[in-house]
Amino acid sequence: xxxxxxxxxxxxxxxxxxxxxxxxxxxxxxxxxxxxxxxxxxxxxxxxxxxxxxxxxxxxxxxxxxxxxxxxxxxxxxxxxxxxxxxxxxxxxxxxxxxxxxxxxxxxxxxxxxxxxxxxxxxxxxxxxxxxxxxxxxxxxxxxxxxxxxxxxxxxxxxxxxxxxxxxxxxxxxxxxxxxxxxxxxxxxxxxxxxxxxxxxxxxxxxxxxxxxxxxxxxxxxxxxxxxxxxxxxxxxxxxxxxxxxxxxxxxxxxxxxxxxxxxxxxxxxxxxxxxxxxxxxxxxxxxxxxxxxxxxxxxxx
Amino acid sequence: xxxxxxxxxxxxxxxxxxxxxxxxxxxxxxxxxxxxxxxxxxxxxxxxxxxxxxxxxxxxxxxxxxxxxxxxxxxxxxxxxxxxxxxxxxxxxxxxxxxxxxxxxxxxxxxxxxxxxxxxxxxxxxxxxxxxxxxxxxxxxxxxxxxxxxxxxxxxxxxxxxxxxxxxxxxxxxxxxxxxxxxxxxxxxxxxxxxxxxxxxxxxxxxxxxxxxxxxxxxxxxxxxxxxxxxxxxxxxxxxxxxxxxxxxxxxxxxxxxxxxxxxxxxxxxxxxxxxxxxxxxxxxxxxxxxxxxxxxxxxxxxxxxxxxxxxxxxxxxxxxxxxxxxxxxxxxxxxxxxxxxxxxxxxxxxxxxxxxxxxxxxxxxxxxxxxxxxxxxxxxxxxxxxxxxxxxxx
Numbered sequence: 001x002x003x004x005x006x007x008x009x010x011x012x013x014x015x016x017x018x019x020x021x022x023x024x025x026x027x028x029x030x031x032x033x034x035x036x037x038x039x040x041x042x043x044x045x046x047x048x049x050x051x052x053x054x055x056x057x058x059x060x061x062x063x064x065x066x067x068x069x070x071x072x073x074x075x076x077x078x079x080x081x082x083x084x085x086x087x088x089x090x091x092x093x094x095x096x097x098x099x100x101x102x103x104x105x106x107x108x109x110x111x112x113x114x115x116x117x118x119x120x121x122x123x124x125x126x127x128x129x130x131x132x133x134x135x136x137x138x139x140x141x142x143x144x145x146x147x148x149x150x151x152x153x154x155x156x157x158x159x160x161x162x163x164x165x166x167x168x169x170x171x172x173x174x175x176x177x178x179x180x181x182x183x184x185x186x187x188x189x190x191x192x193x194x195x196x197x198x199x200x201x202x203x204x205x206x207x208x209x210x211x212x213x214x215x216x217x218x219x220x221x222x223x224x225x226x227x228x229x230x231x232x233x234x235x236x237x238x239x240x241x242x243x244x245x246x247x248x249x250x251x252x253x254x255x256x257x258x259x260x261x262x263x264x265x266x267x268x269x270x271x272x273x274x275x276x277x278x279x280x281x282x283x284x285x286x287x288x289x290x291x292x293x294x295x296x297x298x299x300x301x302x
Numbered sequence: 303x304x305x306x307x308x309x310x311x312x313x314x315x316x317x318x319x320x321x322x323x324x325x326x327x328x329x330x331x332x333x334x335x336x337x338x339x340x341x342x343x344x345x346x347x348x349x350x351x352x353x354x355x356x357x358x359x360x361x362x363x364x365x366x367x368x369x370x371x372x373x374x375x376x377x378x379x380x381x382x383x384x385x386x387x388x389x390x391x392x393x394x395x396x397x398x399x400x401x402x403x404x405x406x407x408x409x410x411x412x413x414x415x416x417x418x419x420x421x422x423x424x425x426x427x428x429x430x431x432x433x434x435x436x437x438x439x440x441x442x443x444x445x446x447x448x449x450x451x452x453x454x455x456x457x458x459x460x461x462x463x464x465x466x467x468x469x470x471x472x473x474x475x476x477x478x479x480x481x482x483x484x485x486x487x488x489x490x491x492x493x494x495x496x497x498x499x500x501x502x503x504x505x506x507x508x509x510x511x512x513x514x515x516x517x518x519x520x521x522x523x524x525x526x527x528x529x530x531x532x533x534x535x536x537x538x539x540x541x542x543x544x545x546x547x548x549x550x551x552x553x554x555x556x557x558x559x560x561x562x563x564x565x566x567x568x569x570x571x572x573x574x575x576x577x578x579x580x581x582x583x584x585x586x587x588x589x590x591x592x593x594x595x596x597x598x599x600x601x602x603x604x605x606x607x608x609x610x611x612x613x614x615x616x617x618x619x620x621x622x623x624x625x626x627x628x629x630x631x632x633x634x635x636x637x638x639x640x641x642x643x644x645x646x647x648x649x650x651x652x653x654x655x656x657x658x659x660x661x662x663x664x665x666x667x668x669x670x671x672x673x674x675x676x677x678x679x680x681x682x683x684x685x686x687x688x689x690x691x692x693x694x695x696x697x
Contacts, residue, residue: 105531110460150630165576167628246579257560257575257597288580289684
């Protein structure tokens with residue numbers, strides 16, 4: 001089943017004509033994902049062409065969704081316009097919006113989150129690599145790739161991966177794939193302090209997903225989302241979870257690249273998160289080199 | 303981004319937040335004139351640097367104290383002559399200190415009560431939050447720890463903004479009654495506008511003071527701004543003082559690199575913020591000490607890799623470098639060429655360990671091997687960390 005998206009999910013791309021959006025729309029098409037529409041205001045009626053693909057472009061998300069049956073949007077528009085793009089997709093009634101854009105002002109995201117929390121649209125991100133449900137083909141071809149993750153490192157299987165960081169997710173996925181273990185769905189929830197979907201939201205879904213048998217949860221310093229997820233998992237999650245927290249050596253008060261990765265007022269430390277995860281029975285990898293190994297041991301595969 | 307105290311006061315004036323009278327001065331003459339214009343009995347002269355601990359600091363010319371009280375414009379001028387253009391060392395500046403280019407000349411006010419008031423972005427509620435306390439002028443974190451009942455927390459609806467009844471509720475909790483309640487409402491509302499319209503993530507007034515003559519004034523302020531919103535805050539960006547920042551971080555930001563200097567001796571160069579943190583962690587786990595955080599981003603170019611090497615090597619404490627790249631979409635061979643060029647350009651002699659994984663990795667490894675450069679390859683992150691730590695300890 002996977003979570004959020006399946007290979008049949010129909011996806012539209014907001015900002016498909018920008019260089020970043022175009023490049024990743026092409027890679028998703030190559031991966032075999034159903035990119036059925038693009039949205040760029042003012043370019044409605046044109047087409048996004050790539051190989052044998054001819055993707056229609058619309059002026060508005062509402063028109064794109066109505067005419068192509070897209071239910072999910074990938075947002076690649078630049079930061080000043082990204083909050084508006086997310087709200088547009090929510091207004092059009094899409095079930096899921098995946099915001100890749102990095103650098104959206106906090107005040108914009110506060111309003112977006114407050115607005116969509118009362119509706120039916122789920123937001124993943126922003127400032128995230130997106131999500132991948134691997135397919136059955138060679139190098140997991142034929143899956144649903146939304147965002148910027150490399151598709152070929154995946155393999156269809158039964159491990160769910162959730163993370164705030166892009167390259168650290170790829171690292172974990174690659175460790176799994178290299179050892180012959182595939183993934184149900186890999187979800188990047190993003191590195192911003194205001195995001196649409198939390199670790200906890202994703203853990204709940206993995207717990208309910210029959211295809212997911214084990215979970216890797218990757219966090220980093222800042223906030224309390226990992227602690228909250230760990231506490232819930234300790235009491236409710238029936239599946240083995242391995243974790244890793246980045247930023248043990250990060251100096252307090254400094255933002256470590258991600259807007260949300262900061263230890264402030266003694267809160268959000270790696271030590272606190274690791275302790276909460278261990279207390280919940282989550283196996284914490286000592287180094288990022290052994291994320292897969294740590295899971296496989298706990299899962300009884302090694 | 304941080305701003306100076308005198309700049310915070312400029313923001314207060316713009317938004318109508320009551321504060322003591324004062325003016326910035328860049329020369330002793332300006333300082334004297336500013337003091338004359340104040341017409342106050344007691345004047346405070348404060349060195350403008352971003353670091354704390356100014357009052358107890360010492361200038362490199364031997365003059366003691368970055369904050370002084372005096373009575374006449376002539377005295378202000380004398381003080382200014384000893385402070386301006388001099389380097390002030392405080393417990394937060396490190397031994398190199400900071401050059402003082404600006405002074406704040408302000409009315410010294412008598413204080414009958416010191417309070418605390420802040421507006422900050424609260425992650426848990428994803429909304430602005432007011433924090434207020436009757437215990438001002440002290441470290442608020444210790445108040446929160448020892449007497450949490452003395453701290454009021456009030457979440458603000460981001461659509462409605464702060465409401466008048468909320469400002470009265472806070473004023474009442476702080477014991478600000480009668481005419482002070484009206485002043486408090488006005489000040490809190492103005493400060494909320496400052497917070498939202500300047501895209502702050504924190505505005506902290508500590509202390510917020512009541513004077514014996516019944517005025518409520520924001521005496522000292524600390525601002526944090528949302529870096530993501532700076533593109534629409536040209537007035538705030540204009541307040542940036544690059545002289546107060548780590549020159550390596552300034553250089554890195556010019557190449558869109560994310561660099562933070564640390565105190566270890568093993569430099570690292572990584573793509574992605576999470577992986578960059580994890581690389582620092584694994585260096586430490588392997589017995590070394592990371593010299594920096596450096597994220598070259600997901601789509602790094604050859605030029606960026608080259609600039610990154612120069613920034614790393616600008617830190618003379620660095621004794622070895624670990625490159626850790628997971629090239630998902632990015633071509634490992636492009637990175638490999640970038641590394642080879644950078645090593646040649648900089649004439650690198652320090653140990654260098656390169657771990658490449660991902661897209662086109664075989665070609666990348668071949669490029670490194672055929673370069674004839676004395677660099678070490680690594681099969682995994684752990685292997686790379688072990689190798690660089692061993693190489694640095696052997697040197």
